[in-house]
Amino acid sequence: MTWNYRIIKVDNFYSIHEVYYNEDGSVDYWAEDSAGAFSESEKGVKRVLKMMKKATKKPVLQVGEGTTRATDTHKENEMTKAENKRYAAKANAAFKEVDTAYRAAEAAYDAARAAEVDAKATHKAARAAYRVAGVDWDRACDAALRAADTTGE
Numbered sequence: 001m002t003w004n005y006r007i008i009k010v011d012n013f014y015s016i017h018e019v020y021y022n023e024d025g026s027v028d029y030w031a032e033d034s035a036g037a038f039s040e041s042e043k044g045v046k047r048v049l050k051m052m053k054k055a056t057k058k059p060v061l062q063v064g065e066g067t068t069r070a071t072d073t074h075k076e077n078e079m080t081k082a083e084n085k086r087y088a089a090k091a092n093a094a095f096k097e098v099d100t101a102y103r104a105a106e107a108a109y110d111a112a113r114a115a116e117v118d119a120k121a122t123h124k125a126a127r128a129a130y131r132v133a134g135v136d137w138d139r140a141c142d143a144a145l146r147a148a149d150t151t152g153e
Contacts, residue, residue, distance in 0.1 A: 005055040010063045
């Protein structure tokens with residue numbers, strides 16, 4: 001049995017629900033309560049939202065009056081088990097790539113933060129050295145800027 005998120009129209013209202021399918025691809029049943037993006041992690045919530053977004057590209061299911069069965073108003077080809085496995089493998093590979101990119105970005109951010117801390121420490125040390133030497137920091141900075149302007153640096 002397979003499932004996915006689908007938009008379902010009940011009376012004049014639309015909402016996203018989990019929909020479960022028979023082996024032949026026909027709708028078996030759907031969750032009565034509309035779906036929410038719940039997970040144990042931020043990454044999980046993003047994955048659920050991505051799956052929900054795919055529901056917007058499929059035909060809307062309709063619930064007829066006096067029934068709780070959702071019917072597909074458009075004939076569509078549902079994925080076979082082999083297609084499901086291929087899709088799952090591609091999705092897993094894509095999630096690994098995204099995770100790798102996220103970890104690299106996180107490492108770059110951490111390195112930038114460390115460099116910023118090093119720069120601040122160097123700046124404080126230089127200021128302290130000028131103070132010990134009896135040189136006014138602001139005057140020294142202004143003189144360095146003027147010298148840089150005249151040398152074209």
